[in-house]
Amino acid sequence: MPQSQPPELAPRASELREQLLHHAHRYHVLDAPEIPDAEYDRLFQELQAIEEAQPELRTPDSPTQRVLGAVLAGLTPVRHTVPMLSIATERDTGEASARRFDARIRRALALGDADAPVEYSAELKFDGLAINLRYERGVLVQAATRGDGETGEDVTHNIRTIGQIPLRLKWLALPSAREMGGSEDAPEVLEVRGEIFMRRDHFERMNEQQRAAGLKTFVNPRNAAAGMVRQLDSKVTASRRLSFYAYGLGDVRGWELPETHSATLDALAKMGVPVNGERAVVRGADGLVGFHAQIGEKRAALPFDIDGVVYKIDARALQQQLGFKSREPRWALAHKYPAQEQTTVVRDIDVQVGRTGKLTPVAKLEPVFVGGTTVSNATLHNEDETRRKDVRVGDTVIVRRAGDVIPEVASVVLERRPADAGEPFDLFKRLGGKCPVCGSAIAREEGEVDWRCSGGLFCAAQRKEAILHFAGRRAMDIEGLGDKLVEQLVEGGTVRTLPDLYGLTADQLAGLDRMAAKSAKNLVDALDKSKRTTLPRFLFALGIRHVGEATAKDLARHFGSLDRIIDASEPQLLEVTDVGMVVAQSIRLFFEQAHNREVVGELRRLGIRWEESDGTADHTPKPLAGKTFVLTGALPNLNREEAKERIEAAGGKVAGSVSKNTDYLVAGEEAGSKLDKAREFGIALLDEAGLEALLAS
Structure with missing residues (x-):
């Protein structure tokens, strides 16, 4: 006779199975979990321990049996009791197909015009x-x-x-x-x-x-x-x-x-x-x-x-x-519906420059109808992917297009490759190391798959993105220079480089869509106001790859002036806090491009200015040095950026989330979950007046 189970284990195993099956259904089927993953894992591990201690309690429907992990010698044939039949397919994607089917059904059921619809x-x-x-x-x-x-x-x-x-x-x-x-x-x-x-x-x-x-x-x-x-x-x-x-x-x-x-x-x-x-x-x-x-x-x-x-x-x-x-x-x-995959022939491989400078190989195709439209271009993603699929000029390829997704070359039909097919694709060799739009050097950082154009301030392909970043609230903070307006300025040829922004007149702007005289004047005033800025903001506004706000502040603090940053060698850049080899190489590559230096020089000649220092270390004690702050909610007078700048000027650090290492939470109106978490950790709470008092002290 089988050995009886300890009375406390069998009911608990059954209870755990019920709970886990319930929660798995909520998570996988309903997409509405009731418990966190950690709690599910705890229940799972408890059941697993019981089943390991008493294997006879393990049932075929136990959640622990989902992943078996056994490598089988082969797949066993299974004869279906009821055959799995196919369904007749109508490939004519128009509405006539549905009407013909209904007509056939009505005839087969001997239904007349007076009978109800099927x-x-x-x-x-x-x-x-x-x-x-x-x-x-x-x-x-x-x-x-x-x-x-x-x-x-x-x-x-x-x-x-x-x-x-x-x-x-x-x-x-x-x-x-x-x-x-x-x-x-x-x-x-x-x-x-x-x-x-x-x-x-x-x-x-x-x-x-x-x-x-x-x-x-x-x-x-x-x-x-x-x-x-x-x-x-x-x-x-x-x-x-x-x-x-x-x-x-x-x-x-x-x-x-x-x-x-x-x-x-x-x-x-x-x-x-x-x-x-x-x-x-x-x-x-x-x-x-x-x-x-x-x-x-x-x-x-x-x-x-x-x-x-x-x-x-x-x-x-x-x-x-x-x-x-x-x-x-x-x-x-x-x-x-229209097919999402078709075969066609690659006539050429072109390279497109994206708005962030990314270089993407694009297959120029013999036009083919796929996914409901005629496709003549398909993305190859990047050089590594093009080589991995071994796509060459002259190849017959499978092109895939799902809905509005950009068509892509899914694979090559190697057995149809012609004897005179092109060589394996080499992006750098194809472009001669230069951006096809602006002629700036292209580069690919170690560990990355994408080649990029280094002429961010000059390259026409990157113009709109560069302007929007430059005008951003955390950069030059040019209020009113939004996406739709930038699109009109760029597409109309009014603004070709960043310095062109500072030559705009109210009359020019008032002639654009959705721009009244007052809006035009406000934007001209905002452009003029933005000329008075800080070195960290200007550095960040240039859009140098890998140079975010924190790095821009570190560079400004270390070198003190823009000229010293422009002239700095990689070893000198590596002396800056948190600047590694990738960031140093990116800064050097940016300022080595004559186009970028010309744009920076012209912006300075137009009156953009900031206070600079001699680059020597400032040993003045910072009252908030070593203190970490988190901001949440709306403050009465200070916006989030102003509060952050004043805290950092006093030596403090502003983090995005509350942790046990947070020293102060500055809370305004409609403070959310961060306030609850700060109370849970016993973190000191400040309102705007409290922050002002702390800064004044």
Whole structure:
């Protein structure tokens, strides 16, 4: 006889399993967690310890069984009890397809014009991998791929790692189960069928990690998901974030099915099975057309890929009446959207300069219709990615475009590479080391994948971004110089470089959209006012890569004057607090460009000025040296930036968040969670008057 369990462990293990399954459902399916991750981990570890001490308490549906980690010798064939059939596909993306389908259904059901419209369940057609989940008495016992429809592959070890998929169904959540006296007996067999897929954001993050590690990237989310599901090592699958939605059933024994398909999906959702909410019951051809158009408009905004929608007669009795034809149901149709992938030929590889100076290789393509539009350019991301995919001029490539996403070259069809294909891409060699827009030197810092133009103040491609940064509140603080106005000034050719800003007149500005005479005068006054600034603000305003506010202050404090910073060598720059080799090289590269020095010189000639020092260290005691402040809420008279500058001038440091190392919290009106945290840590609280008194002391 099996050994009896200690009475205190078995109930606790059962309680922990219930809690963890509940919280996993809230987190993975409802996206509404009730407890923090640390609390979930604590419960998980407690259950894990119990099961390790008493292995016989471990159940197949235990949350600890999600990640098995075993490397299998191969995937075992699984014969489907109910074949996983395909659905007829209509590739004509116009509304006529939906109307033809409804007309066929009405003819098959012998319905006349006077009869009511047919009701359909309309759903998304996910672009993923079909899967069959077999539950016995409510517990997941097997997961299998579609395969050839008759026989698939056992991938249970991987499917258990997908947090959205319940290991045990919430059978008692169904009203029908409660009506049966609350029986705990779930169906003898319930096979749930659905789609495994990868969200776009998870796919992009995975490819970024692959690029950073120098590994091969995946072509699209569908291929990535399919590859992960068929992995032999479930630890690899667990490291990728896969998702699942159910759309139907396979073998069912011991459950009287609802009368409609839509009600069946509702029931699955109550059992804890993920069912997508973008579905509806629609009436007749107009309902089908409307659903297809509605989802088509949303397609680009969905967090995952779809390649169409699916129409199914909702009434199960009518489905049975129509039956199947050529192993396809007569009562269902997949209505596609324009393809998101096509093949074409690379005619050339160009290089574009982005608004921050980033250089991006772009494939010039033989025009191809993909994703609902004609595409003739596709991004190659960066030089490393272009080389990794080995994209060359003359290659046949697969181009991908999802919604409004910029088209990209997903992969090369190597077997079609012509004998006269171009050489492997070399960005520096192609450009001769110069920016194609302004001729400034290009550089790539150690450890980075992107080449960049160093002519930030001069390069036309970076003009708008440079002006907006220069005018920012923490830089030159030019009030009224916003995004829309800068766009008009740049596109109209009125402002080509930063010094042009200080030549603007009220008459010029008043002629622009949404600029009245008063607004124009206010901006001219703001430009004039900005000429009186500080060296740290001016340094920060120049937009030197890696030089933020703190570094600008350190540079100004150390050197005392702009000329000494411009002339400083890398070893001299490295003497500045918190300036490392990357920052020092970036500063030197910036000031070595004649264009940048000319712009700086012209700005100074136009009257921009600040107080400078001789660069010797200031040993005057700072009253707030070593003290850390955090600002929150709105102060009556000081804005956040003014308060920060006065604290730093007195030697204090201003941090963004409260910690045990914070000395003072300066709180104004509508102070939020930072005030609560400061009280929790016992940190000294100041209002504006208290800060003024402290600064005066």
